[in-house]
Amino acid sequence: MLTKAPPEILSPEDLAYMSTLNERDRRWFLATKATKASDLKAQGLSYRKVSKIMGTSTHTLQNGRQELLSGEGPGDGRIRRAGAGRKSVLPQHPEWTQAVVQIIEPHTAGLPQDENVVWISLRVTQIMSELSAIGYDISRHFVRQILDSLGLRERSFYKDLPMKEVKSRDEQFQRISSIREEAKAVGLPIISIDTKKKEMLGNFKREGKALCNGPLKSLDHDFSTFSDGQIVPHGIYDVTRNVGYMTLGISHDTSKFVCDNIARVWREHLKEQYPNACTLVILCDGVGSNSSSHRIVKQDLMDLANKLGIRLLMVHYPPYCSKFNPIEHRIFSQITRSWNGAPLLNLQNAANRAAMTTTKKGLKVHVHINSKNYDIKRPIDESYQKRLARQVVFAPELGKWNYLVKPDN
Incomplete structure (x- = not known):
């Protein structure tokens, strides 16, 4: 969210309030503010200029204004309409997923007790480095999305298996x-x-930690x-x-x-x-x-x-x-x-x-x-x-x- 808007359009209080809103409510709030700001003809402000000052698109403001006037939001308590929002780029690049699978395959281990449980010994940054070496400059965000699509998420081992089977x-x-x-x-x-x-x-x-007013030192x-x-x-x-x-x-x-x-x-x-x-x-x-x-x-x-x-x-x-x-x-x-x-x-x-x-x-x-x-x-x-x-x-x-x-x- 941009903060360069003049106070007559978005005051510091408005910006603080917006930080507590979800996407739908923020869209409606900005549409209300934009409608009022566009009336400031003396400053030569148009709807397009107001949207630029607010750091959002004209399309977003128009959608918010239309939803407010019609009283019809996304419906069913949704924030966006079904199918709205930015589409993932991963389906457009299946080769990314294939590359990640090839990289992690030699570093995959599993549990002898459960063939469905596997883990990898590589960190996300190491996978990114391997991808970069073969020509794929992919961000940490997308690497995590690919791993998530493969069912791989960060988890910790926890002590649950008994040392041995105990009769009775x-x-x-x-x-x-x-x-x-x-x-x-x-x-x-x-x-x-x-x-x-x-x-x-x-x-x-x-x-653990303790409340203190300076560094704590121990042996x-x-x-x-x-x-x-x-x-x-x-x-x-x-x-x-x-x-x-x-x-x-x-x-x-x-x-x-x-x-x-x-x-x-x-x-x-x-x-x-x-x-x-x-x-x-x-x-x-x-x-x-x-x-x-x-x-x-x-x-x-x-x-x-x-x-x-x-x-x-x-x-x-x-x-x-x-x-x-x-x-x-x-x-x-x-x-x-x-x-x-x-x-x-x-x-x-x-x-x-x-x-x-x-x-x-x-x-x-x-x-x-x-x-x-x-x-x-x-x-x-x-x-x-x-x-x-x-x-x-x-x-x-x-x-x-x-x-x-x-x-x-």
């Missing part, structure tokens, strides 16, 4: 769904637990030897109430660390929210401190059940499926946003920023600092097998992922 994967997901529905129907607390990746404390760069290397310690963020998410409980540890991610966090959250929060509950449903993955096969984990869970005096219904997600655990996308993704943009300078700084986490759906996060040190090598009690027989009841089907831990009364 679908059956476990169906069981998880039914357990959640039954627990919710009778008012049992359902928590989702996991440990987020460890974070280094200190002036280290983090993703040029993320070496742990220059850190002021690390935090072990463990999360507990109340699925029903949409409330998160983050514990920031300073030691190791062990099953004892996890059980201590659950015990504290139960006593300080969940017991009051679910006064009649005698069973706590726990959703978790099956590795690390939540391992479904390690004996030390079950030993600590039995101790936890004895300490709290309630039953623990353990439900593990199948291998390679931890991303479906609710806490991953309901808590951890939001905590990451709160921590991004500025370094985690110290433990209290990390806790304060995590506590500020919220969402439009009303998520609340309570944060606690656990300064206890945890051993990573602890022995299994001699009475483990006897206690296991008394306290743990495995489900008849998929018992390795579903079992009930009872207090040893």
Whole structure:
């Protein structure tokens, strides 16, 4: 849009207003202005001169004026009449498309899992350079149009394929769904637990941006030897109430660390929210401190059940499926946003920023600092097998992922 029009034809306010209009409304607005401007005989302005000053064609102004006088626009809420507008030049030059196909063919790769999915290892600028070398001087705009006509658009790979096929994967997901529905129907607390990746404390760069009045600088290397310690963020998410409980540890991610966090959250929060509950449903993955096969984990869970005096219904997600655990996308993704943009300078700084986490759906996060040190090598009690027989009841089907831990009364 040209801005050389005198203010009596198009004022700065008119130009600002036009920038908010679509093509049809802009055509009508200019036609109205042109009709008024053409009446300025004293300046010797004709309709043709006005259109030139406005930077548009006489044909456009005449169409706009005719639509206004007749009250008949493009119709059906359209901006242009069907078939109107500048025609694409690509159908007139099929050799362009053929040239692009020949250029990208040697650089095309695909997925062995899906023969219909392919991608190319060339950038648009490289394709333009190859076209120029064979005599086709084609702009980036038209190269993108050609690629689009071939079904090629810029996309990102996303993590979706499991590392390997897991037997009974679908059956476990169906069981998880039914357990959640039954627990919710009778008012049992359902928590989702996991440990987020460890974070280094200190002036280290983090993703994201922050509001500031000058350049922000951090260390040029993320070496742990220059850190002021690390935090072990463990999360507990109340699925029903949409409330998160983050514990920031300073030691190791062990099953004892996890059980201590659950015990504290139960006593300080969940017991009051679910006064009649005698069973706590726990959703978790099956590795690390939540391992479904390690004996030390079950030993600590039995101790936890004895300490709290309630039953623990353990439900593990199948291998390679931890991303479906609710806490991953309901808590951890939001905590990451709160921590991004500025370094985690110290433990209290990390806790304060995590506590500020919220969402439009009303998520609340309570944060606690656990300064206890945890051993990573602890022995299994001699009475483990006897206690296991008394306290743990495995489900008849998929018992390795579903079992009930009872207090040893």
